[in-house]
Amino acid sequence: MGNYLVSLPANWEEFLKSLADVHEIDVGKVINGLCEWAFSVADYKTQFEVWLDTAYPPKGEAEDYARAEGEEASEAEEENEDEAEEEVHEDRDYNEDRDLKP
Secondary structure (H helix, E strand, O other): OOOOOOOOOHHHHHHHHHHHHHHOOOHHHHHHHHHHHHOOOHHHHHHHHHHHHHHOOOHHHHHHHHHHHHHHHHHHHHHHHHHHHHHHHHHHHHHHHHHHOO
16 A cells, blocks of 8 residues: 555544544544445445546546537637627618618
8 A cells, every 4th residue: 555645624634533533543544444435335436436537527538628618618709709790780781771761
């Protein structure tokens, strides 16, 4: 097993440390036990992976998503510009027609 430096939110840190103190073990063992328990059931592991992929998409997927979002924003902007241009043309055509009437 590797050694990792993990940052925990304050409330979880306090909770896990209190469990370690009550059981007189190292907090690392508590975290290890938590991970073993959480991933011992295949469904839990799958749920975690789904959550992780949603919260923090893998690098390639995150880039694809950002690119798609940018393309959608560009398309929406283009559409708005086209609509505004059409309105200008409609206004101009209306004014031209009004000017032609006796």
